[in-house]
Amino acid sequence: MTITQLAGKPVEVNDEGFLVDPTEWTEDMATELADLHGVDTPLTDRHWVVINYMRKEYFENGTGATVRKLGKASGVNTKELFQLFPKGPAKLSAMIAGIPKPKGCI
């Protein structure tokens, strides 16, 4: 675990860069997290649809959504998800939303 500065505040992140405590996250951390992890900024409304959906899922179900669930339920389809968050929509949007890596069913 390491401490980094995000939006001027010290927060704890794990080895992969996910926030350890999702309640420490604030909206202004999102852009900095996006920059750090190779997602184009400024974040658009479409990015925010996904980010907000991920936080909602996490607080309701204890884990963020997988790509397939995002594609079916977030209002952004799979193709666009990959345009917004190239490489890994679920992982990257979780990272930016300050929640843990979604539990892809193992």
Next chain:
Amino acid sequence: MKRQRMVILGAGTGGTLAANRLRKRFPTSELEIDIVDQNNQHVYQPGLLFVPFGLADPDDIVRKRDRQLHKGINYHESGIESVSVDANEVRLTNGSTLNYDLLLISTGTKLLPEETEGLDGPGWNKDVFTFYDLPGATALAERLETFRSGHLVINFFDLPIKCPVAPLEFAFLADWYFHDKGVRDDVKITYVTPLDGAFTKPAASATLTHLLEEKGINLVTEFNTGEVDTVGRKLIGYDGTEVEFDLAVVIPLHGGADYVHNSPGLGDELGFIPCDNKTLQSKVRPNIFVLGDAADIPTSKAGSVTHFEGEVLVDNIDAFLHGRDMVERFDGHANCFIETGYSKALLIDFNYETEPLPGHFPGPVGLPLLKESRINHLGKLMFQSFYWHGLLPGRDVPGIGSHMPKSGKHELQTSGKS
């Protein structure tokens, strides 16, 4: 107690073991048990992995479903049309209706090849196959018999899939198979995954990546297949990148059974049933329980998991019938043998909280964990007999309970949970 009627949907691994355990626990005067399945062919699914290589005969891994059920269980062979959770009623495709006091959903998961663009194209079952069902595994066996050079690509598109290690095992067995045929140098093998490593769990991923290297199997990670060109023979990623192949073995996307989508309020977007991951009681209605692959819980979709869940389920149905509190006992325990070829296998064991650890299972003197060995391979082979004669009839196995054992394992410094 007034006589209650329990309806079980699906007579696969979970439905069968639950029906048998419940029949043993409750007399027919207390509980009437009805079970429904769409066909009477119970496939031992772990055996599908061996069919393409001629290591299992299709006839050996199929048995009659109704023959696996104890006396006093009513078997209905029919498709399921829908469930009304408000009316406590199941409609079957044969036109009849079953009313229930208690419902168990164990209809597993369905392959959805149609959800990947192009996959049902003209090259399906010609140059592109799956071994995840019996017709696919059998067709692939025939194709492998003549495939002696070219690029073999193995790809699963996204989680969840049943037995997530099976595609890797396929790669290991393919390496062995082509060695054995004397053509390994002419066959290039590539394992393509949407994950950032060979496996979801970091500790096991390291071991498995190493094995891939050792066996000369190429690894492509974070590849998200959006389309399969079955004629031009390439996988096309959502980002436009491509992987060309001569022969592709793919695992189609998985979802819940069809009828779930016709049953308002029953399932989630993918057709899986939301349930409490410690008690297996559904979040839909208190009188609905879920067992096996149909459940939307964060552990592997595997027969071993279904088996471990079975005990907890029966206790909770007992608790429900007698108005007691649910026991929150299921810990996500999963246990998989991983075939690595050359008559060897590796064993991993984990739960919701703990990574697969090295050591021995189920205690200090036992099968080696996270290490290739011949004894693990024998364990995997013996599992088939245990499946028909121990697991399905609902016999308890001494020493192997639903809880993940900790003795015999070495603690490992892992960096957080995945």
